[in-house]
Amino acid sequence: MSTWYYAGAERQPLGPLSTDELKQHFHSQRIALDTLVWRDGMMQWRPLADLAQQLGLMETSRAPFDAAPGAASGPYLPPMPAPPPSAAANLEMDDARPAMPPAPAREPEAPASASGRAVFNLGSDPSPTPVYERPEIIERMAVATSGESAAARNPYLAARAPLQAKPSFVADQDVVYAGFWKRVAATIIDGFILSLVVGLCGELFGMILSDLAGGGELATAITTSLCTIALNALYFAWFHSTFNYATPGKMAIGIKVVRSHGEPISFLRALARFFATILSTLTLCIGYLMAAFTARKQSLHDVICDTVVVDKWAYTMEPERQRTELGTVAIVVLALYGLVVVAGLVLIFFVIGLAATAQRFG
Structure with a gap:
């Protein structure tokens, strides 16, 4: 059973949820098709709409849950839309044309019970991921096109930066040498x-x-x-x-x-x-x-x-x-060092003069 997470209103990850709980959140309208979701094995967060077919959410949303108890069983077909007003004048010409063979009936997307309600297996995991949606393929294509890994583009990962960034070398330019x-x-x-x-x-x-x-x-x-x-x-x-x-x-x-x-x-x-x-x-x-x-x-x-x-x-x-x-730092350092040197010379001359005076009067 997969473990799912979804993005909240403030883009914070919420979960974990099982597949059943994720579907129940969708049916109760706690999450929508544009909600970002993620599970183990996915390299990045994706909208729920991208996984709706694998999770069976679209079939469930189209099923006639509110059908009358006496309704006939069978797959639910949406009503045929009325022709636009601009096409009303051409209906007689369409009747004169030879009849086209009827289109083959659509296969039912989900079995239906005798009461008219569609029956789904809510506890199943998503179908196997196609080759073009496998994490390693997505990662390889992302690195090849942008040079940036999919994990680095994950908005829920903490910011990372190299500890040391060396400046790039650029030749053929004017250079200021240190004096x-x-x-x-x-x-x-x-x-x-x-x-x-x-x-x-x-x-x-x-x-x-x-x-x-x-x-x-x-x-x-x-x-x-x-x-x-x-x-x-x-x-x-x-x-x-x-x-x-x-x-x-x-x-x-x-x-x-x-x-x-x-x-x-x-x-x-x-x-x-x-x-x-x-x-x-x-x-x-x-x-x-x-x-x-x-x-x-x-x-x-x-x-x-x-x-x-x-x-x-x-x-x-x-x-x-x-x-x-x-530069300011160099000026300050040189000035302080000069003061120290001058103070040291003054102290040396003072000690020498003091020693000479003591020797004379000693």
Whole structure:
């Protein structure tokens, strides 16, 4: 026995109902032919009119339930409609025409009892679904025509969306490259995050591994440094190859890292880019300063790994949203960092002067 559901006045699913109960709801006019119904095995909700023939609702609705007790038994035939007024003048000509053979009698759609009431089996399930109405055929045709599954079009399913939507790659357009100060602001934000999270995790993992290995202070320092480097590498490699191809700092500034022709970079290339920054650091940070003078704002590690840092809207369907200005977030970050640097220098000079004064009068 099938289990049925039908849509209420506010499009909410009501049920479950058996086939008998569904028919009784229809006969009692609680549901109509335009009511959406669904049962196990159906891929989407359908109007009751589409299933009326399978359920036997149309035969039941046409049966003469209010026939008189003495009426003759037999199939119910609707009355012949009267000819239209425009055809009254042609009746005599029709009588002169040769008689046509009578049409064959229609087969009764349902057996009738002696009282004139039609008898139906209300407890039967719908007839087998034709091949063209099978769920798998409907699903295959829907996906082939619209690219969307029938389950996705079900209005009673909860809304679903992918957790991660990567922007599509669009080449051959004007690109705004991230300047030196935008990259500095992003580095400041990432450095703050790494010092709080990755630094503490590196020390924790280093101490744990050192204790497991039974090493001393030197082993603890070595394992802590290695864990910190590994976490930093994973941080930059994972963020640059996933999400918006940017670390949290770059996302805050509105920039991202891509290949020189605009395509996303892989995890291995992002990992190699991180270790290439060591060369930019060993050159007295001249490798970083290259971003202020090269045509595509590339640092030394960008040139080595064939990457560029661009605006987040570059190589997308909306390149007009790119910004050449520094941006509010970058200005605020650089200003706060400048104040911290100045305050630190003032504090250093104050401590040095205080120490010199104490030594002189000591």
